[in-house]
Amino acid sequence: MPHRLPLFPLGSVLFPGLSMPMRVFEDRYRHLMSDLLALPADEPRRFGVVGIELGHEVGASSTQQLSDVGCVAEVRTVRRHEDGRYDLLVEGTERFRVDAFVDPDSDHPYLRASATALPEEPGPDAERHAERVGRLFARYCQRLTGIGMPAEPPADFPSEPVALSYAVAAAVIVDQFDKQRLLEAEHAAARLRLAAELLRRENRVLTALPLLPGGPFLRREINLN
Structure with a gap:
């Protein structure tokens, strides 16, 4: 650096x-x-x-x-x-x-x-947390699709804990405060625990939403300085 x-x-x-x-x-x-x-x-x-x-x-x-x-x-x-x-x-x-x-x-x-x-460290029980987040994220994508926002993770979506923790952190649609909390997590296991908490929250919200017009999933915004 x-x-x-x-x-x-x-x-x-x-x-x-x-x-x-x-x-x-x-x-x-x-x-x-x-x-x-x-x-x-x-x-x-x-x-x-x-x-x-x-x-x-x-x-x-x-x-x-x-x-x-x-x-x-x-x-x-x-x-x-x-x-x-x-x-x-x-x-x-x-x-x-x-x-x-x-x-x-x-x-x-x-x-x-x-x-x-x-440092980038897996943290304790990272594999177990990764499996849980993988299931929650799959459900999240299904529920986005169910409200008219077609969502499917790419075929090469990672499963290794550190990479998965960042991929899910970037993909989940939450506000900047939560994104920053994910970035600052001490290690992958802590980030995955927080991601699981956020995904459970978002899945509950999505279950309660009516059908929405189709829209892009995880659209890439161009960031202006």
Whole structure:
């Protein structure tokens, strides 16, 4: 992880192993992209995605309250438009905890942080929790389909506890507060326990809902800076 990690605050949560499309148009984040693209070709282009707990994605960073735990995003594809905007596809690689925020300066007009990588551990009884979450998630998909939101996990949906914990965390349709709780869980077993709690809650809600018009399952939103 870089000594000082560039930060990209978002109103969304990125998880390790999952991808996210992004659109960059603010000047400071254009500067960030310019700095990343200037790196040697064999050096990963990375920045940290942190959740905005209070404030907005667009505007002065001084008005934002940011989460202390985020996810490193590695740029997989980038397209620069003639007007200077960028379209990105990033993939989450590892979680980190912010040790200290570094204010913008003339050379780096975007927020940075000194950060520490967080370990990825299965935790106690992770396999048992994974089996339970797998069953609950299958029921969740069935109930989404039952209310008119066709939902079917991809054929390569993971079963290994750490990967499954993040895949379900990214897939379940809950608010950012719950997504952040999932990201911050100490290990996969704790994340799976929380996911099971959320899935049971959502399954009860879905059972009570009337049929809805068909809609996309787990639609990918383009995150704007």
